[in-house]
Amino acid sequence: PITTPTLLEEAYTITIDVYCPYFAPFLHITIIKKVSTLKPNFNIFSITLTIGRRRRGSGSSPGACALARLRLGEGEPAAGGKGCAVVLDVGVLEVPLILPGFYGFIGEESVAAGEGSILTDNPTWIIDPIDGTTNFVHRFPFVAVSIGFVVNKKIEFGIVYSCVEDKMYTARKGKGAFCNGQKLQVSGQEDITKSLLVTELGSNRDPETIKIILSNMERLLSIPIHGIRAVGTAAVNMCLVATGGADAYYEMGIHCWDMAGAGIIITEAGGVLLDVSGGPFDLMSRRIIAASSRAIGERIAKALQIIPLKRDDATN
Amino acid sequence: MKPCEEEEEQGGAAAAGGGGDPWKECAELAVQLALRAGQIIRKALTEEKQVSTKTSAADLVTETDHFVENLIISVLKEKFPSHRFIAEESTAAGSKCVLTDSPTWIIDPVDGTCNFVHRFPTVAVSIGFAVNRELAQQKQAFDQPPPPTLAYACHIVAIFRSHMRTASTPSSDYISKALILTEIGPKRDPATLKLFLGNIERLLKAQAHGVRVIGSSTLALCHLAAGAADAYYQFGLHCWDLAAATVIIREAGGTVIDTSGGPLDLMSCRVIAAGTREMAMFIAQEIQTIHYRRDDEN
Numbered sequence: 001p002i003t004t005p006t007l008l009e010e011a012y013t014i015t016i017d018v019y020c021p022y023f024a025p026f027l028h029i030t031i032i033k034k035v036s037t038l039k040p041n042f043n044i045f046s047i048t049l050t051i052g053r054r055r056r057g058s059g060s061s062p063g064a065c066a067l068a069r070l071r072l073g074e075g076e077p078a079a080g081g082k083g084c085a086v087v088l089d090v091g092v093l094e095v096p097l098i099l100p101g102f103y104g105f106i107g108e109e110s111v112a113a114g115e116g117s118i119l120t121d122n123p124t125w126i127i128d129p130i131d132g133t134t135n136f137v138h139r140f141p142f143v144a145v146s147i148g149f150v151v152n153k154k155i156e157f158g159i160v161y162s163c164v165e166d167k168m169y170t171a172r173k174g175k176g177a178f179c180n181g182q183k184l185q186v187s188g189q190e191d192i193t194k195s196l197l198v199t200e201l202g203s204n205r206d207p208e209t210i211k212i213i214l215s216n217m218e219r220l221l222s223i224p225i226h227g228i229r230a231v232g233t234a235a236v237n238m239c240l241v242a243t244g245g246a247d248a249y250y251e252m253g254i255h256c257w258d259m260a261g262a263g264i265i266i267t268e269a270g271g272v273l274l275d276v277s278g279g280p281f282d283l284m285s286r287r288i289i290a291a292s293s294r295a296i297g298e299r300i301a302k303a304l305q306i307i308p309l310k311r312d313d314a315t316n
Numbered sequence: 317m318k319p320c321e322e323e324e325e326q327g328g329a330a331a332a333g334g335g336g337d338p339w340k341e342c343a344e345l346a347v348q349l350a351l352r353a354g355q356i357i358r359k360a361l362t363e364e365k366q367v368s369t370k371t372s373a374a375d376l377v378t379e380t381d382h383f384v385e386n387l388i389i390s391v392l393k394e395k396f397p398s399h400r401f402i403a404e405e406s407t408a409a410g411s412k413c414v415l416t417d418s419p420t421w422i423i424d425p426v427d428g429t430c431n432f433v434h435r436f437p438t439v440a441v442s443i444g445f446a447v448n449r450e451l452a453q454q455k456q457a458f459d460q461p462p463p464p465t466l467a468y469a470c471h472i473v474a475i476f477r478s479h480m481r482t483a484s485t486p487s488s489d490y491i492s493k494a495l496i497l498t499e500i501g502p503k504r505d506p507a508t509l510k511l512f513l514g515n516i517e518r519l520l521k522a523q524a525h526g527v528r529v530i531g532s533s534t535l536a537l538c539h540l541a542a543g544a545a546d547a548y549y550q551f552g553l554h555c556w557d558l559a560a561a562t563v564i565i566r567e568a569g570g571t572v573i574d575t576s577g578g579p580l581d582l583m584s585c586r587v588i589a590a591g592t593r594e595m596a597m598f599i600a601q602e603i604q605t606i607h608y609r610r611d612d613e614n
Contacts, residue, residue: 134526138495140544187434193373196434201520201527210520214513224373224504227430230529245436 119256119284119313121152126260131160132233134203141165146235148260153283158261160235169239169265177242177268184269186292187244192299195247196226198237202253209253212305219303238262238290242269248291250300252276252307256283266290272297276304284312339445342396342419346443349391353384353441357426367433370408375502376429381405384425388443392421402611404556413555413611415582420446422559428532442534444559451563451582491598492523494546497536499529501552501606508606515549515603522602537561540589541568547590547599549575551606555582565589571596575605583611 128146136143141164148158160169169184171177177184189195197220201213217228229246231237234254240246242265260283263273273281274289278301281288286309291297360380368377385405392399400416403423407413422444426432432439444451496519500512516527528545530536533553539545541564562572562580572580572589577600580587585608590596 134495138525138544138546139542140495140528140539196430196436201516203526205520205523207521210517214517218509218513221500221504221509222506226374226376226434227500227531228529229431229436229531230527232526232528240436243435243437245431245434247434 119150119153124150126150126257128235128255128257128261131235131258132231135232140232142231142233142236144233144235144239146257146261148257148263150260150283155260155264155283158264160239160261160265162236162239167239169242169262171242171265171268173264173268175268177265179239179243184242184265185244186242186266186269186271187247188270188292189247190293190295192223192225192296194226195296196229196245197300198229198231198240198246198249200230200232200234200237200251200254202251204253209307212307213252216304220300223299223303234258235262238266241271241290241292242266244269244292247293248289248296248300250276250289250304252287252304253309254286254288256312259283259288263288263290274298274301276301276306278302285309286311339419339447342445345392345395346445349388350441350443353388353425356380356384356387357432357439357441361432361435361439365433370502372502372504374430374500374504376433377405377408378426378429378433380432381426381429384441385423388423388425388441389421402555404554407554407556407611413583415446415449415555415612417448422446422556424534424554424556427534427557431531436531438530438532438535440532440534440538442556442560444556444563446559446582451559490595491519491547491602494524494595495526495528495544496524496599497528497530497539497545497548499531499533499536499550499553501550501608503552503606503608511604511606512551518602519599522598533557534561537565537589540591541565541570543568543591547588547595549588549599549603551575551586552608553587554585555611558582558587562587562589573600575600575603577601585610 126148128144131146132140132143135141143163145159145161145163147160149156155173157172158170161167162169167179169177169179199217202209204210221228229237229240231240234249234251235258237246237249237251238259239262241249242262263281263283267273271290271292272294274291274294274297275281275285276287276289278298287306289297289300291300357380360378365378365380369375370377382405385403389401389403389406392401396419398418400418400420401423402411402413402415402420404425424440424442426439427442428436428439431437498516501508519527528536530539533548533550534557536545536548537558538561540548541561558572558580559582562582565572570589570591571593572587573593573596574581574584575586575588577597586605588596588599588603590599
């Protein structure tokens with residue numbers, strides 16, 4: 001299905017020129033009318049995302065959605081960073097974007113429609129066009145675009161754009177993590193009693209789930225720790241850990257599109273990703289600990305009672 | 317009470333209900349000081365800090381808190397020698413926290429010290445001003461956190477009177493669909509934690525859209541004034557966290573009351589603020605009290 005930008009209101013546009021491993025390294029980002037060239041070097045290709053709300057009466061259900069224009073190219077960008085030579089323009093499509101053959105998309109709106117999201121080894125875009133929708137509705141200023149790119153089930157690069165703050169967080173496997181050009185480093189804190197943790201209460205209002213969430217917070221606050229923060233978006237919470245501003249993030253109940261972008265930003269900033277049980281991180285498990293050190297991550301895992309959740313790749 | 321000297325001849329006009337603002341010079345100086353303090357905090361954010369604790373392991377203070385407070389007080393004292401001061405670190409050092417009729421500056425040099433220590437980007441300077449025990453009706457008080465020029469720097473919530481959005485456009489008068497802000501407070505004993513989490517449980521059961529904790533009560537209150545949230549409640553904050561933000565919220569059309577539902581008591585260490593009176597009263601009905609010593613107790 002092809003849709004046009006006139007269907008969107010309150011829209012903003014991000015153009016990200018991204019290069020594949022096969023192309024010359026460069027990262028160029030255009031945000032609406034502003035152009036910023038970020039280091040370090042990436043290998044990716046060009047995608048333009050226009051993100052906003054569907055207009056009422058457009059024929060589709062209201063809500064956030066993203067339109068993606070994908071340009072695949074090769075070679076170096078033109079001087080002035082106008083992007084690579086276009087080889088294939090797949091036009092404007094609504095997320096999720098399924099390309100015949102080899103590229104898959106997993107996006108929030110498709111799962112809301114009831115389809116499962118199976119992660120294969122194929123290169124896959126995992127996108128949350130608006131992380132922090134509750135904040136977005138209330139104008140609470142923490143709202144982010146989250147884009148993760150996964151190959152062989154491993155995250156290759158991630159982008160989180162906290163748009164009200166105008167902070168562009170990026171990371172490429174092996175090349176470090178950055179915010180608006182500044183290199184990021186986690187705090188490295190190993191002592192839980194000096195830690196500031198970030199988490200969320202979540203959207204589940206089932207009384208049993210709420211009880212577990214609050215008892216987990218009680219256990220952690222009693223250790224004691226310095227404090228808990230909740231800004232309302234998983235992606236921004238994780239980026240705050242990557243900057244060193246908080247020491248760990250944990251949550252149960254989020255989805256792969258909330259974690260895919262920020263996950264690699266944390267690891268490239270020196271942090272670790274764990275499952276809430278203390279075992280290895282699983283992108284489709286609906287749960288995560290993202291910590292500045294393994295010691296803090298494991299101590300948090302000890303305190304957590306696990307909430308049973310349906311995996312993102314569970315078939316109905 | 318004498319208005320600032322420069323405005324003395326305008327005093328008559330103000331008393332007659334004319335347009336003059338007798339505290340305008342004070343307000344303008346307060347903004348300058350807040351900006352200057354913000355610069356100091358922004359710089360100190362990137363440096364190593366010496367951290368001590370006050371009433372609990374979660375109640376932190378650094379030399380920046382002391383430095384900023386001394387700076388603000390010394391400049392104001394020199395300009396307005398008859399004015400009084402209630403400020404966080406002086407109080408911790410033993411000054412009495414008594415509000416008299418005299419023009420009184422109520423100052424939190426670094427609100428969100430725990431955030432400051434961690435470089436979590438939500439830190440504010442709060443300067444409030446009270447006369448005759450009332451927070452001045454004209455907007456006197458400014459929160460000015462450092463602007464986001466650094467990669468891990470702070471959140472701008474710069475509220476100036478001309479740009480304030482009225483808080484009378486909340487998303488709801490009811491808790492369901494409300495976005496609520498709060499803070500944990502310094503006490504971390506088991507009984508307090510149970511009450512704190514129990515209050516959140518009640519609000520979630522009432523179908524609130526969400527609860528947010530950003531680590532600075534003054535900035536959270538400013539988000540409320542800007543219309544970005546529907547309500548704020550807390551036990552365990554202080555008069556210097558409330559003084560500035562209360563005026564900002566009221567000038568934006570919001571309500572600030574005591575957690576019992578009665579009128580705000582600046583020294584009581586507790587508050588509910590909301591876009592509408594109805595919302596504030598709903599919150600008052602839901603939450604259970606966590607006891608803290610008053611700011612004006614010995």
